Amino acid sequence: MGRPKEFIAEDALTQATRVFWTKGYEATTMVDLLTATGLSKSSLYETFGSKRDLFLAALSGYCDERTQMMRELLQSRATAREAITAFFALIVEQARQEGRPFGCLSCNEAAQMEAHDTEVQRVVARDLDSMEAAFAEVIDRGHADGSIPPQVDSRRHARFLNTLHHGLQLMARTRSVDRMEDTVAVALAALDQADGLARPASQ
Amino acid sequence: MGRPKEFIAEDALTQATRVFWTKGYEATTMVDLLTATGLSKSSLYETFGSKRDLFLAALSGYCDERTQMMRELLQSRATAREAITAFFALIVEQARQEGRPFGCLSCNEAAQMEAHDTEVQRVVARDLDSMEAAFAEVIDRGHADGSIPPQVDSRRHARFLNTLHHGLQLMARTRSVDRMEDTVAVALAALDQADGLARPASQ
DNA sequence: GCAGTTATGGACTGGGCAGTCCAGAACGAA
DNA sequence: TTCGTTCTGGACTGCCCAGTCCATAACTGC
16 A cells, blocks of 8 residues: 555644744745644645645644534533623633634734635635624523523624624734723623624614 | 935835835845835945834834824824714725725734844833823723713723724724724723722622 | 936836645555 | 555745845936
8 A cells, every 4th residue: 555644634733823823824834834733845736636635635624623612612501692702702712822823824824815716705704604603603502591681782892792703812822912892891791791683773 | 324215214114114024035036125125135225224123113103193193093093983983984994995004013013023022022011001092091081071970980891892993903904994993892881880890890 | 408306217126925846755455 | 564644844945025226217407
């Protein structure tokens, strides 16, 4: 069966993901990726195709993992309200971790992806959709378990929380953990307000 | 006095800013900048120094202009509450405009700036600070004119609105204007809630 | 119209980039 | 041990990039 591989593709992908996450797609060079993964050029090209293919694989994998983690976390608490609190606490907590790249790969790339790059846009859009859906589901659960007032519209608030999450990840990128904390405190309070939909908002 | 310049530096900077805004620093080439500004290579290097210097000038100029526009807008309405509404309506409106680059240059660069790039970080941090200050001031004005409940803490809510703004600009980048609208509606409602600070939030 | 000064166009350079390719290494099978 | 297969290291390529440089153009003052 020929010479066996000297690396595990999955591990290499994880390392490559960290590089893209830290530096962004454009600023990342193949040398960066070779160093981080420890692969030889041939192995990397043989396994992943090209820098761009590798990036798309990294981005997709990152999004899938994050979505799954998020769904699990959101279902792991007694009430939906607690689950949402826990989720945002985790986001803040992650921003504090030393070894972890700052911000969120998907959010970062959303900010720098080219207008005509439909492939990256599709992955990012999918990520946006699935996070919004996860937020909407947990809010609905909150309606059922009584932890979130019924007047809180699930779609609207899901979009709100989603946008807020992206803002938080940008703040994480700038290392503004204090700002993140204050933001989360205010945002969570909005979930407990009953009259959020009653007033004729500005649209 | 020698041969006169055939261009206006200010205009060239405006054009260059649009390119960086659209493509991001890394993805922008000198050819892009030469084409957009119409300058010759010598003139561009003579006037702005280097690609990086030009970028820093573009970013600073963008931030200054945006901050000034924001302050003027926030002071142009009868009440602070109306001013904040108008500001976010403008952000959504801008996201709709066809000819305008998507999102916000400062927000985009915040997402892709390198960890060791202290110069860009400083400009972005300054922008973050001045926007937060502007939000805090308008909230204080709202306390005075009665349009914002006194329980709404100005610093906390300023940070909240600032983070939200960054999230909105990311959504603009992904062309999700619907999401922006829903987000703004929810966020503005939070400003009218009196008990936002009374509850022991998650921190 | 001449001298001095400044701006311009474009050829040029060196470096770094993504990606290719092949000789040989490292196995499994018989 | 030998053969077939698969993987690996690294030399190599060609391209595009930011930045330099200089001959010449375009002007002002005298």
